[in-house]
Amino acid sequence: MKTVSFDTLVIGGGASGMAAALAVAEEGWKVAIVEREESLGGILHQCIHNGFGLHYFKEELSGPEYAERFSEMVESSNISVYLNMTIMDIVKEGDGLTAFGLSMDPGMVRFKVRTVVFANGCRERNRGNIGIPGTRPSGVFTAGLAQRLVNLEGLVPGKECVIVGSGDIGLIMARRMSWIGAHVKAVVEIQPNPAGLTRNIVQCLNDFDIPLYLSHVVGNIKGKDRVEGVDVIPLENGIQQRDKMFSIDCDTLLLAVGLVPDNELARKIGVALNQETGGPVVDSTLMTGIEGVFACGNLLHVHDLVDFVTEESFRCGTFVSGFLKGKRPEKQYKTNPGKNVKYIVPNHYERIRENRFYMRTLIVKNNALLSVKVKGTEIYSKKLRHIQPSEMIQFSLTEEDFKLIKEEGPMEVSIE
Amino acid sequence: MKKELICIACPLGCRLTARWLNEETIDITGNKCPRGEEYGKEEVIDPKRVVTATVRLKSTSIKRLPVMTKGTVPKDKIAELLNRLYTIELSAPVLRGEVVMDMPDEGVQVLSSRTVRR
Ligand SMILES: Cc1cc2nc3c(=O)[nH]c(=O)nc-3n(C[C@H](O)[C@H](O)[C@H](O)COP(=O)(O)OP(=O)(O)OC[C@H]3O[C@@H](n4cnc5c(N)ncnc54)[C@H](O)[C@@H]3O)c2cc1C
Ligand code: SF4
Numbered sequence: 103m104k105t106v107s108f109d110t111l112v113i114g115g116g117a118s119g120m121a122a123a124l125a126v127a128e129e130g131w132k133v134a135i136v137e138r139e140e141s142l143g144g145i146l147h148q149c150i151h152n153g154f155g156l157h158y159f160k161e162e163l164s165g166p167e168y169a170e171r172f173s174e175m176v177e178s179s180n181i182s183v184y185l186n187m188t189i190m191d192i193v194k195e196g197d198g199l200t201a202f203g204l205s206m207d208p209g210m211v212r213f214k215v216r217t218v219v220f221a222n223g224c225r226e227r228n229r230g231n232i233g234i235p236g237t238r239p240s241g242v243f244t245a246g247l248a249q250r251l252v253n254l255e256g257l258v259p260g261k262e263c264v265i266v267g268s269g270d271i272g273l274i275m276a277r278r279m280s281w282i283g284a285h286v287k288a289v290v291e292i293q294p295n296p297a298g299l300t301r302n303i304v305q306c307l308n309d310f311d312i313p314l315y316l317s318h319v320v321g322n323i324k325g326k327d328r329v330e331g332v333d334v335i336p337l338e339n340g341i342q343q344r345d346k347m348f349s350i351d352c353d354t355l356l357l358a359v360g361l362v363p364d365n366e367l368a369r370k371i372g373v374a375l376n377q378e379t380g381g382p383v384v385d386s387t388l389m390t391g392i393e394g395v396f397a398c399g400n401l402l403h404v405h406d407l408v409d410f411v412t413e414e415s416f417r418c419g420t421f422v423s424g425f426l427k428g429k430r431p432e433k434q435y436k437t438n439p440g441k442n443v444k445y446i447v448p449n450h451y452e453r454i455r456e457n458r459f460y461m462r463t464l465i466v467k468n469n470a471l472l473s474v475k476v477k478g479t480e481i482y483s484k485k486l487r488h489i490q491p492s493e494m495i496q497f498s499l500t501e502e503d504f505k506l507i508k509e510e511g512p513m514e515v516s517i518e
Numbered sequence: 519m520k521k522e523l524i525c526i527a528c529p530l531g532c533r534l535t536a537r538w539l540n541e542e543t544i545d546i547t548g549n550k551c552p553r554g555e556e557y558g559k560e561e562v563i564d565p566k567r568v569v570t571a572t573v574r575l576k577s578t579s580i581k582r583l584p585v586m587t588k589g590t591v592p593k594d595k596i597a598e599l600l601n602r603l604y605t606i607e608l609s610a611p612v613l614r615g616e617v618v619m620d621m622p623d624e625g626v627q628v629l630s631s632r633t634v635r636r
Contacts, residue, residue, distance in 0.1 A: 140579070150584035150631065151570045164570055166584045166632040170614055253572055256582040281571060281600055300531035304524050305567060309593070468530060488529040 103210045108134045108182070109426055111201055111215040113189045113367070116144020117408050118399020118415040119221035120172040123181050125419025126219075131426055133181045134213065136203050138188040142176060143169030144223055145400075146408065148250045151274055157409035168408060187211070192218060192371045192395075199394060217394045217422050220368050220382065221415065224361040224400040232359050234266075236323035239330070245275045245358035258282055260354025264332050265289045266320050269297040269492060270406060272358030277306035279356075287350050289314045290334055295466050297492045320355070321347060329353055361404045368397070378445035379403040386434050386452045387421035388414075396422055403447050403460065406494055410460065417458065433510075440475075440516030444491065451513060453504040459497055463517050466490045472497065476513045481506040489517065523561055527553040534558045566590035570631070571603050573618060577610035577634050585618050588627040595624050603628065610634045 112123045115137030127133045135142070146154070149165030156162055159171070176183065187205035194200075201213040226244040243251070243259055245267070251257040263284050265272045268291035276286045289307060294317045296303050307314055315334060321342065322333040331351040335342045363381040365373075373382045373390045381402040382390040389396050398418035399411045434450040437459065446461040463470075470489045474482040474497075482503045489495060523534040525548075534548040536558050546558035560566070568590055572582035591599060599621065608618060612634045619628040 150572060150586075152568045152586060162568070164584060164586050164631040167586075167614060170633060253584065254580065254582060256572065256574065281569075281596075300524055300529065301526040304526050308524075309567070488531075493529070 103212050104208055105212040105214060106134070106182075107214045108132045109215065110134070110217045110219060110422055111136065111189075111199075111213050112219045112221055113201070114144065114220070114222035114399075114401070115139075115142040115176075115183065115185075116221065116223050116399065117146060117168070117172065117411045118223070118401070118418075119144070119219070120176050121412045121415035122219045122221055122396075122398055122419040122422070124172075124175055124179060125416045126422050126426075127179050127181045128419075129423040129426075131423060134184060134215075135176070135181055136184045136187050136189050136201075136213075138186065140186055142173040142183065142185075145246075148246070148253045149274075150253045151278075154408050157407070158412050165408075172412075184211070189222075189367065192367065194371070194392065217396065217425060219418060219422060220373075220390075220395070220397040220401045221399050222364050222367065222401050224404050225364045227357075227360040227362060229357060232266075232357070234320055234323060236332075237325055239323070239325040239328050241325070241329035241353050242323065242355045242357065245271045245356045246361075248356050249275055249278065252278055252282060258284065259356075260284060260329075260352075262287060262352045263354040263356060264320070264350055264352045265356045265358060267291065267297070267358035267360070268293075268303075268314060268316075269358055269360070270299055270302050271361075272356070273298040273302040273306040275356055275358065276312055277310065280310045280312070284354070286310065286312045287352055288312065288334070290318050290320050290332075291316050292319050292337070293317070295490065297490075299493075323355060324349075329355055361400065363401045363404065365401070368395075368401070371395070373397075376403075376445065376447075376449065378439070379447065381447075384448045385431060385450045386448050386457060387424070387431050388418045388448055389421065389425065389431075394425065396425075403445065405460075406492060410494060410496065413458075414460065435476075435510065436512040438512050438514045440514040442517040443515055446515050451499070453501070453507070453510075455501065457499050459499070459515070461495050461497075461515060462491055463489045463495060464491060465517070467517075471518050472515065473518070474499065474503075474513055474515050476507045477509040477511040479506065479508045481513075486517075521562055523558055525549060525554040525557050527557045536562045565593040567593055567596060569596055569599060569628075571600060573603050574607040575610060575612070575634065576607065578636050579610070580632075580634055583608060583612060583618070583634060584631045585628050586631045588629050591626050592624070595621075595626065599626060599628070610636050 109131040146165035146169035154168040187203045192201040317337045321335040398415040444462040525532045575583040614633045
């Protein structure tokens with residue numbers, strides 16, 4: 103088996119892996135990216151729609167354009183890129199880590215490294231995860247798989263389609279299917295509010311007169327070999343109203359029912375996971391519970407904007423470089439989700455520098471107020487014009503903010 | 519005549535109503551700020567969209583080339599635009615930003631959004 107040595111191994115060559123690797127390499131460290139697909143870019147390749155890069159490039163790019171701009175930066179750096187290779191396992195060995203990459207050519211490679219960055223993204227929840235009863239005919243796809251088939255393979259998954267889930271991926275696919283000539287008959291959403299951006303409701307559903315059934319579930323899938331239709335059931339106060347059930351004929355069902363960090367590998371080496379995000383618990387430097395192992399991007403928590411993935415991952419790379427220089431965090435305290443907050447990342451903070459946070463709320467509201475308290479003392483607050491669970495909220499605390507702390511301790515973030 | 523709209527100029531998503539006072543004059547209500555009025559008027563007089571699609575590509579690495587219109591396109595031209603895109607076939611190499619289709623009469627250009635070398 104071939105053995106290679108690097109300061110940092112980045113697992114995954116999507117938006118997060120590329121940004122993290124660039125930041126580490128910029129400081130002069132020897133970095134490798136291992137990517138299991140044949141090119142860098144990850145999920146961005148199949149996201150051919152516009153809406154990427156508004157924050158970072160101040161331009162509205164498509165996913166492939168965003169990916170290409172970053173892979174060009176990687177190409178002109180001295181990062182070693184291993185394509186068509188999957189990291190199968192990682193073990194702790196002495197002071198460092200050993201990872202095993204598998205590919206057709208050159209076969210198995212052993213990476214002896216000082217630090218690892220998990221940047222291997224997320225996967226889609228499927229029918230099993232949400233438990234839709236009925237037969238098991240063909241024609242049921244997760245939305246991301248359908249997006250891949252349409253946009254990368256040029257295939258048409260079906261002619262008459264129903265979509266479950268009104269998040270942005272479901273909405274984008276509603277428009278995509280319509281533009282390739284399919285008839286999207288309905289989007290069915292269990293929640294009383296649409297999960298996706300208003301812009302996508304308008305341009306992906308209303309433009310095509312696609313009905314959106316809020317507070318409805320797909321109760322049953324019909325059909326023997328191929329999907330023939332679904333039963334849709336309204337909910338009232340969370341209870342299924344079976345007497346009001348109706349059927350929609352279709353040959354295709356797309357499931358856009360959420361993403362979860364692909365944490366298999368992280369779990370294998372014993373990284374502790376956060377219940378709410380599904381990603382690793384990290385300290386204020388985005389380091390997991392295992393020394394030298396970091397996490398960023400959709401593997402850490404599912405992002406809706408690639409620009410935030412990039413920002414977080416650059417920062418992660420800077421922390422990795424600091425670690426390699428021997429820097430260790432000062433005293434850290436926990437960051438706890440308070441009222442109306444689903445989660446906050448990172449799970450710890452330190453007082454000595456600017457800390458940046460990403461979080462999600464549990465509620466939909468206009469003119470909300472975010473408040474950060476340490477042991478009962480408010481150290482920061484921010485007005486938010488509009489919040490909803492599907493839109494990530496970000497804020498930063500500076501050294502000045504931390505000076506307001508009266509008694510040190512965990513910080514609680516709440517929204518009213 | 520009137521039409522209900524949702525403003526997408528910011529995340530608040532105000533519900534707008536557009537009323538035709540006469541042939542030329544449109545009145546927008548429901549907007550919380552001036553941007554809503556501007557959005558509402560354009561949306562009823564001349565709605566425009568960015569269109570993304572893929573076209574057939576002769577290449578050894580990928581099968582479909584992702585493409586995007588340069589700027590926005592009048593909504594009522596989208597069907598024709600897509601139909602024309604679906605009939606063309608390109609060959610690698612293609613550069614990102616290269617014009618893959620031109621509809622000069624409509625002022626519409628479609629650009630490649632990926633570089634494919636071979
Ligand atoms: C369908 C969809 C639509 C989106 N639409 C938008 C949008 O309109 N605007 C926007 O700003 N953002 C959008 N996003 C969000 C944003 O694009 C993503 O969050 C971002 O690109 C994720 O980057 P990532 O690097 O974390 O993950 P990924 O891009 O998933 O990268 C992970 C990489 O790791 C590789 N990998 C996994 N396991 C291994 C292993 N064991 N060994 C080696 N390699 C491995 C994978 O092949 C993959 O390339 C969308 C996301 C999705 C899923
Ligand atoms: S009208 Fe103004 S405040 Fe309302 S959604 Fe449009 S831009 Fe936002």
